[in-house]
Each structure stands twice: as structure tokens, then as C-alpha cells.
Amino acid sequence: MLRSAQPDDHAAIVALTDVAFEGSEEALRVVRELEPEISLVYEDGGAIVGHVMLTRMEMGDHRPFQLSPLSVAPSHQNRGIGSELTREALRLADEAGEPLVLVLGHPTYYPRFGFEPATALGLEAPRDFGAAWMAVKLAAYDPAVRGRVVFPPAFG
Numbered sequence: 001m002l003r004s005a006q007p008d009d010h011a012a013i014v015a016l017t018d019v020a021f022e023g024s025e026e027a028l029r030v031v032r033e034l035e036p037e038i039s040l041v042y043e044d045g046g047a048i049v050g051h052v053m054l055t056r057m058e059m060g061d062h063r064p065f066q067l068s069p070l071s072v073a074p075s076h077q078n079r080g081i082g083s084e085l086t087r088e089a090l091r092l093a094d095e096a097g098e099p100l101v102l103v104l105g106h107p108t109y110y111p112r113f114g115f116e117p118a119t120a121l122g123l124e125a126p127r128d129f130g131a132a133w134m135a136v137k138l139a140a141y142d143p144a145v146r147g148r149v150v151f152p153p154a155f156g
């Protein structure tokens with residue numbers, strides 16, 4: 001079952017991120033330190049087995065959403081949970097009138113949700129992340145929304 005994350009879920013989300021990202025300090029800092037505007041969990045039998053969050057980045061006059069992290073427990077991967085969480089997060093961002101969502105992720109995973117190379121849209125990362133740096137245009141997309149994105153320090 002997919003639902004909005006609640007304050008009580010925080011410890012379980014950190015634990016899930018730890019196992020999904022195999023102890024990555026960066027992923028742990030992001031879930032611990034950033035205040036997401038959208039945070040969704042996937043629950044199975046009372047346990048949180050999936051999580052995704054959208055956080056605002058700085059980009060000149062704009063504050064675009066970035067999807068990070070997306071975690072699915074290894075025991076529950078390849079069952080469509082990551083896809084369901086991503087699609088719902090994008091739907092909520094779209095509903096909120098956001099022009100786009102950024103991601104720094106697997107270039108073979110995110111294109112299925114409409115993500116494309118972000119630099120081609122004039123969205124520059126703090127450094128060259130190659131094909132991992134992507135964005136998805138939403139209904140309110142405006143090509144004027146472009147610039148250099150500044151990551152919060154949690155991203156390292």
C-alpha cells in the first residue's frame with residue numbers, strides 16, 4: 001500500500017535507505033537532513049519497504065524539485081514498487097503545478113517515467129554527472145525554467 005510518509009516513519013525510512021543504498025553516507029544524509037515537500041512510503045505487512053521523496057533545489061529564481069532518494073528493500077525489488085512510488089511522486093508534483101522534476105540516477109531506469117537528459121533542457125548540475133543527470137517535463141513545463149542547480153550540502 002502506497003501512502004504519504006508520516007513523522008513516525010522517519011526511523012524506518014532511514015533504515016530502509018541504509019539497506020537499499022548499502023550504507024551510502026550521502027543517501028543517509030539526504031533522508032536525515034533534508035525536509036522533503038513530498039515523501040511517500042510503500043508498506044507491506046506493516047513494514048516500510050519502499051520510499052521516495054521530492055526536495056526543492058536552488059536554481060536562480062526557481063526552486064525545482066529533485067527526486068532523491070528512491071529506495072526499495074532488496075527483498076521487494078523488481079515488483080513494480082519503485083515504479084509506483086516514482087509515478088505517484090511525479091503525479092503529485094504535476095498536480096501541484098511544478099514545471100519539472102530533476103533526478104540524479106540510473107540512466108537505464110528513469111527514462112521509462114519520461115526522464116530525459118537535463119542538460120539538453122538547459123538544466124545544469126553542480127558538476128558533470130553525465131547521463132545520470134535527468135529531468136522530466138510536467139504539464140506546466142516552461143523552457144524558461146533553466147539554470148545552474150545548487151545542491152544542498154547533504155549531497156556532499
Ligand SMILES: CC(C)(COP(=O)(O)OP(=O)(O)OC[C@H]1O[C@@H](n2cnc3c(N)ncnc32)[C@H](O)[C@@H]1OP(=O)(O)O)[C@@H](O)C(=O)NCCC(=O)NCCS
Binds near residue numbers: 078
Ligand atoms: C532502483 C530501485 C529503486 C528500483 O526499484 P524496483 O521496485 O526494484 O523497480 P521496479 O520493480 O519498479 O522496476 C524494475 C525495473 O528496474 C530495473 N532496475 C532495478 N535496479 C536498477 C538499477 N540499479 N539500474 C537500472 N535499472 C534497475 C530492473 O532491471 C527492472 O527493469 P525492467 O522493468 O526493464 O525489467 C531499487 O532497485 C533500489 O532501491 N535500488 C537501490 C537503491 C537505488 O539505486 N535507488 C535509485 C537511485 S537513482
